[in-house]
Amino acid sequence: MSDKGHDVDLTRAKQNTGVWLVKVPKYLSQQWAKASGRGEVGKLKIGKAQGKTVVSFNLNEELTVVDCSGEKISSVRSPREHPFTMQTVGGQTLAVFTESSDKIALEGMVVQRAECRPAVSESYMKLKKLQIEESTKPLRFSQRLEKAITTNYKPVSNHSHNLEYEKRKKEEGKRARADKQKVLEMLFSAFEKHQFYNIRDLVDITKQPVIYLKEILREIGVYNSRGPHKSTWELKPEYRHYQEGQEEEKEAAKME
Amino acid sequence: MTSLGSQGSSSSSSTEYVVRVPKNTNKKYSIMAFNAGDKVSCSTWTQARMERDMSNRRIYGEEETQEGAAGSEFGKKQREEARRKKYGIITKEFKVEDQPWILKVNGKAGRRFKGIKKGGVTENASYYIFTQSADGAFEAFPVHAWYNFTPQAKHRTLTAEEAEEEWGRRNKVVNHFSIMLQRRLREQERGGGDEDEEEGEKGAKKKKKGGRGGDLRIHDLEEDLEMSSDESDGSNGDGEDDEAKAKAKKEKGAKGKGKKKKKKGSDLEGFEDSDDGDFEGLEVDYMSDESSSEEEEPEKTKPNKGEDVPKGIDEMSESEEESEEETKNEEENKEEEEEEDGKKTPVQVEKKKKKDSSGESDSSEDSDIEGEAASALFMVKKRTPPKRGGGRGSAGSSRTGSRPGTPSIDNAATSNTLRAAASKLEQGKRQTTVPSSETPAAKRLKMEPSPQSSSGKSTPQPASGKSTPSASDVLLTEDAVRRYLIRKPMTTKDLLKKFQTKRTGLSSEQTVNVLAQILKRLNPERKNINDKMHFYLTE
Numbered sequence: 190m191s192d193k194g195h196d197v198d199l200t201r202a203k204q205n206t207g208v209w210l211v212k213v214p215k216y217l218s219q220q221w222a223k224a225s226g227r228g229e230v231g232k233l234k235i236g237k238a239q240g241k242t243v244v245s246f247n248l249n250e251e252l253t254v255v256d257c258s259g260e261k262i263s264s265v266r267s268p269r270e271h272p273f274t275m276q277t278v279g280g281q282t283l284a285v286f287t288e289s290s291d292k293i294a295l296e297g298m299v300v301q302r303a304e305c306r307p308a309v310s311e312s313y314m315k316l317k318k319l320q321i322e323e324s325t326k327p328l329r330f331s332q333r334l335e336k337a338i339t340t341n342y343k344p345v346s347n348h349s350h351n352l353e354y355e356k357r358k359k360e361e362g363k364r365a366r367a368d369k370q371k372v373l374e375m376l377f378s379a380f381e382k383h384q385f386y387n388i389r390d391l392v393d394i395t396k397q398p399v400i401y402l403k404e405i406l407r408e409i410g411v412y413n414s415r416g417p418h419k420s421t422w423e424l425k426p427e428y429r430h431y432q433e434g435q436e437e438e439k440e441a442a443k444m445e
Numbered sequence: 446m447t448s449l450g451s452q453g454s455s456s457s458s459s460t461e462y463v464v465r466v467p468k469n470t471n472k473k474y475s476i477m478a479f480n481a482g483d484k485v486s487c488s489t490w491t492q493a494r495m496e497r498d499m500s501n502r503r504i505y506g507e508e509e510t511q512e513g514a515a516g517s518e519f520g521k522k523q524r525e526e527a528r529r530k531k532y533g534i535i536t537k538e539f540k541v542e543d544q545p546w547i548l549k550v551n552g553k554a555g556r557r558f559k560g561i562k563k564g565g566v567t568e569n570a571s572y573y574i575f576t577q578s579a580d581g582a583f584e585a586f587p588v589h590a591w592y593n594f595t596p597q598a599k600h601r602t603l604t605a606e607e608a609e610e611e612w613g614r615r616n617k618v619v620n621h622f623s624i625m626l627q628r629r630l631r632e633q634e635r636g637g638g639d640e641d642e643e644e645g646e647k648g649a650k651k652k653k654k655g656g657r658g659g660d661l662r663i664h665d666l667e668e669d670l671e672m673s674s675d676e677s678d679g680s681n682g683d684g685e686d687d688e689a690k691a692k693a694k695k696e697k698g699a700k701g702k703g704k705k706k707k708k709k710g711s712d713l714e715g716f717e718d719s720d721d722g723d724f725e726g727l728e729v730d731y732m733s734d735e736s737s738s739e740e741e742e743p744e745k746t747k748p749n750k751g752e753d754v755p756k757g758i759d760e761m762s763e764s765e766e767e768s769e770e771e772t773k774n775e776e777e778n779k780e781e782e783e784e785e786d787g788k789k790t791p792v793q794v795e796k797k798k799k800k801d802s803s804g805e806s807d808s809s810e811d812s813d814i815e816g817e818a819a820s821a822l823f824m825v826k827k828r829t830p831p832k833r834g835g836g837r838g839s840a841g842s843s844r845t846g847s848r849p850g851t852p853s854i855d856n857a858a859t860s861n862t863l864r865a866a867a868s869k870l871e872q873g874k875r876q877t878t879v880p881s882s883e884t885p886a887a888k889r890l891k892m893e894p895s896p897q898s899s900s901g902k903s904t905p906q907p908a909s910g911k912s913t914p915s916a917s918d919v920l921l922t923e924d925a926v927r928r929y930l931i932r933k934p935m936t937t938k939d940l941l942k943k944f945q946t947k948r949t950g951l952s953s954e955q956t957v958n959v960l961a962q963i964l965k966r967l968n969p970e971r972k973n974i975n976d977k978m979h980f981y982l983t984e
Contacts, residue, residue, distance in 0.1 A: 197493035209575040236459020
């Protein structure tokens with residue numbers, strides 16, 4: 190489940206591959222997720238204007254359609270022009286690594302950081318308005334019902350659950366005292382599995398009446414009234430061997 | 446699918462690239478951020494290994510108690526679950542994805558980094574990695590996570606408890622290298638050998654060096670002895686000797702001060718917490734036997750006030766003073782014969798004692814005198830063993846009898862009553878305060894006879910090249926009273942103040958009686974100043 194110690198593939202790192210780290214607005218990444226085919230999403234224009242590098246991204250036409258919840262056809266389109274603001278890498282050395290299911294590889298170093306900004310336009314404002322509306326809607330809201338609901342909590346003479354319970358009890362009947370040896374066997378096998386038992390659980394396991402069971406337990410076991418395992422029964426020390434060979438020893442103890 | 450087009454605008458030319466966001470990639474991109482200051486260059490890596498740091502699993506993951514048989518209860522799990530639900534306890538899952546990375550570069554001898562995931566990266570905006578592919582198009586990959594990698598220290602660091610301890614001693618410890626050294630010795634892992642050399646080198650470059658040895662120290666007094674000799678451990682000693690002269694006096698002063706303070710601190714540990722500023726407002730009794738020249742008294746009080754904890758400007762001025770002395774001492778030691786050695790150390794010891802006693806007596810009661818006497822005794826007893834034999838032997842040239850410093854103090858130490866010891870201490874203190882307040886020129890001369898005369902006698906100090914009389918007599922004698930009254934008119938109250946019970950060792954009743962007798966004998970003249978009866982004498 191967890192990869193233990195992968196050797197990092199440093200081939201790309203050695204080539205000094207440079208990459209760009211670009212911060213992209215959420216809505217844009219959502220649009221990109223809808224891209225089809227090879228994943229072409231738009232065009233990146235890199236140019237020089239008055240000595241400065243100007244980078245801009247143009248979103249493809251088909252990806253400008255914005256889905257919004259609650260409306261069938263939206264009149265809002267996401268903007269298409271996105272100038273990039275370039276930033277320096279500065280105080281951090283950023284490297285990119287990839288994890289795939291079987292290996293980790295170093296892809297390269299970040300040489301340029303950029304922020305993708307939408308060109309401020311009418312459509313962008315509308316889009317933003319839509320987003321704000323959606324985000325301000327509370328997650329839970331109260332809605333008034335026209336009619337009262339009458340299907341719950343009807344009065345009943347006896348609940349079905351109760352009826353089942355009573356039937357089950359009648360079937361089982363009262364618990365009968367079985368043979369002492371048999372009960373002891375059951376107890377020992379139970380105590381093999383766990384060291385501490387509640388009296389209720391023992392009654393369930395052995396199906397014996399409580400008083401009878403308690404008598405037997407008093408012979409072979411001890412009751413913890415205090416301590417970490419409070420109000421539980423456990424076997425007496427001489428019967429207790431929680432390692433190998435406990436079978437024989439317990440038998441031996443039983444015989445005494 | 447590149448389309449190279451140049452736009453027709455006048456001053457700009459641009460190229461267009463297609464941007465693709467590949468859909469089917471199974472690689473998850475993450476950012477590995479290093480601090481620029483760590484100077485990490487991925488191209489220098491020959492080999493790297495990365496794995497998740499699972500050390501948090503036992504905290505977050507459920508502690509699985511052993512199932513079955515011993516120690517387990519029937520239905521324990523269900524009960525625990527039911528209990529948690531009832532109380533609404535939600536335990537965080539241990540997600541492997543969120544665990545830090547451990548990056549090991551260049552194998553065992555290389556650097557180690559720990560990469561901690563940075564939260565909130567993908568919440569409001571997405572980061573994409575734009576790489577240029579072979580066909581000139583840009584490919585954009587979304588960044589899955591951001592990890593900040595920090596280098597992990599290979600050198601040993603202090604644990605939290607040790608750091609707290611050292612913080613408490615930050616004003617006293619000057620030699621910081623010994624801290625780690627001590628730790629190592631304490632753990633008894635490696636011998637101090639390699640580390641000492643390392644530290645010595647570093648020490649040569651660094652400014653502050655203290656005299657704190659690294660070996661098991663029975664008593665801090667030994668530091669002082671070690672400082673002056675060449676036997677001090679390893680390169681610390683060497684560093685000292687090299688640097689003592691080369692570096693500014695301040696360091697030496699600071700070191701000596703640091704040592705003294707450290708020792709004082711340790712002495713005081715049993716008695717009171719010594720916090721900064723505790724002793725600031727204390728009144729210090731001016732040494733009554735000194736002449737009342739201005740420059741002496743402040744200088745006197747400063748060493749007295751020095752106590753154990755440095756207090757900013759005071760400390761600096763003190764350390765200047767002391768450093769002067771000490772450098773003097775050091776220089777003499779190096780230049781002169783070994784007798785200086787012994788001479789200096791008794792002076793130091795006495796200075797220390799003076800500090801001790803001044804610190805104690807000012808602020809506390811008689812019991813503290815006993816305490817300090819005890820510490821003085823302790824000090825002295827411990828001191829005698831590590832004497833430097835050579836240095837001591839030839840010292841008898843310029844003084845009377847046996848080695849002045851140690852034996853005389855030994856005599857004091859062997860006195861039976863603590864009171865007597867205390868008073869002797871006072872004498873010793875007085876005698877050393879005298880030299881400490883002298884001008885440097887006279888200092889040496891002062892120091893020579895001063896240990897000599899601290900032989901536990903209460904006679905005034907012999908002429909020591911100083912013009913003004915300088916008997917450091919604490920006892921309530923006629924002479925002392927006469928001197929006071931000659932100087933200026935005083936009331937009985939003033940006189941009593943001069944002969945404090947702590948200093949004279951007499952009870953207040955006795956003091957009053959003796960003083961009354963003395964006054965009867967002297968029969969001073971009376972004058973009424975400010976409605977109070979003043980006595981004075983004219984000679």
